[in-house]
Amino acid sequence: MATAARSAGRAPTWQGQRAQPTRILLLRHGQTELSVERRYSGRGNPALTDLGRRQAAAAAQRLGERAEIAAVISSPLQRARSTAEAVAEQLGVAVDIDDGFIETDFGGWEGLTFTEAAERDPELHARWLGDTTVAPPGGESFAQVSERIAATRDAVLQRYPGSSVLVVSHVTPIKTMLRDALAAGPELLFRLHLDLASLSIAEFYPDGGSVVRLVNDTGHLD
Numbered sequence: 001m002a003t004a005a006r007s008a009g010r011a012p013t014w015q016g017q018r019a020q021p022t023r024i025l026l027l028r029h030g031q032t033e034l035s036v037e038r039r040y041s042g043r044g045n046p047a048l049t050d051l052g053r054r055q056a057a058a059a060a061q062r063l064g065e066r067a068e069i070a071a072v073i074s075s076p077l078q079r080a081r082s083t084a085e086a087v088a089e090q091l092g093v094a095v096d097i098d099d100g101f102i103e104t105d106f107g108g109w110e111g112l113t114f115t116e117a118a119e120r121d122p123e124l125h126a127r128w129l130g131d132t133t134v135a136p137p138g139g140e141s142f143a144q145v146s147e148r149i150a151a152t153r154d155a156v157l158q159r160y161p162g163s164s165v166l167v168v169s170h171v172t173p174i175k176t177m178l179r180d181a182l183a184a185g186p187e188l189l190f191r192l193h194l195d196l197a198s199l200s201i202a203e204f205y206p207d208g209g210s211v212v213r214l215v216n217d218t219g220h221l222d
Helices: 002-008 048-065 080-090 115-121 120-128 142-159 172-183 186-190
Strands: 022-028 069-074 093-097 166-169 199-204 212-219
Touching: 002 186, 022 048, 022 080, 022 142, 048 080, 048 166, 048 199, 069 080, 080 120, 080 166, 115 172, 142 172, 166 172, 172 212, 186 199
Parallel strands: 022 166, 069 093, 069 166
Antiparallel strands: 022 199, 199 212
């Protein structure tokens, strides 16, 4: 009743909502050796580099001051978990592992550079760059990732209505969440850049409305 009363007293947003949104803070993991070499890094499980651990610590220092964060949720992969654990320690909460936030399965392109993948499968790679329904050999298409992320996001919204939640994940899941919040087309996946350990923020309202408040912020790394 108290929450409903507070919502009723709120001035409407520019989209007309009065209810409290669920704010999802989206943190990309820190650097790994595959990041340094710009290789496809999907379901492989490299650890953070020394710089990656410093990036995680910087993110933890920034986000540790946000007492409103109700939960820290991480991809199961080591690079995300290590980053999430650094923040969770600052907040004094446990890390909740959610397989839904895992990175795209790049299949046969795992560990390859862009050039190596294009040389190995030139026709498939070219089609993959322009069609989200095309999957890498033995891997997962961006359309499949989108379905997975939508279901995972909806579960988070149901579990944490009106709260702030930190999700530590990877490039494709974060881009997908931002794209969905913007109701943008698939082109965003190919045109949006996300730095390592960058922070983005999207808010999702109970009526289905959404807004993006921050994209690719790396101010804590300066």
